[in-house]
Amino acid sequence: MSLASEFKEFAMKGSVVDLAVGVVIGAAFGKIVNSLVVDIIMPPLGLAIGGVDFKDLAVRLGTDPAGKDVLFRYGVFLQTVFEFLIVALALFVVIKGINKLKRPSPSVPVPPTKTEALLQEIRDQLAKR
Numbered sequence: 001m002s003l004a005s006e007f008k009e010f011a012m013k014g015s016v017v018d019l020a021v022g023v024v025i026g027a028a029f030g031k032i033v034n035s036l037v038v039d040i041i042m043p044p045l046g047l048a049i050g051g052v053d054f055k056d057l058a059v060r061l062g063t064d065p066a067g068k069d070v071l072f073r074y075g076v077f078l079q080t081v082f083e084f085l086i087v088a089l090a091l092f093v094v095i096k097g098i099n100k101l102k103r104p105s106p107s108v109p110v111p112p113t114k115t116e117a118l119l120q121e122i123r124d125q126l127a128k129r
Contacts, residue, residue, distance in 0.1 A: 033090065037083040054079045 010016065046052045057075025064070055112120065 033087050
């Protein structure tokens with residue numbers, strides 16, 4: 001088998017294609033969550049705690065040789081942590097929903113049809129003989 005045909009067989013397997021689709025959708029989902037955190041959640045939260053913009057929260061550690069401030073930007077870190085928590089929560093909810101769909105539902109026994117009931121009666125009578 002040639003290298004090209006082996007690669008084609010590998011690339012066309014369902015799991016590889018599914019993984020590629022998952023990566024693309026995950027990247028898009030990450031952008032949506034980032035926008036949710038940066039544009040929707042953080043501004044009201046910053047306003048509620050006194051008009052603080054989390055991106056601006058930093059501690060000045062000193063200056064570098066060029067004279068620029070060296071900052072410990074913990075506000076951006078906090079924003080990234082919030083973003084991670086929202087992604088983790090969303091994934092938890094999605095996976096929980098998928099697992100719920102995968103579980104077999106408790107099956108209710110179906111009553112036998114008239115034909116099956118008749119056949120069972122005949123079987124039982126033959127077993128008595």
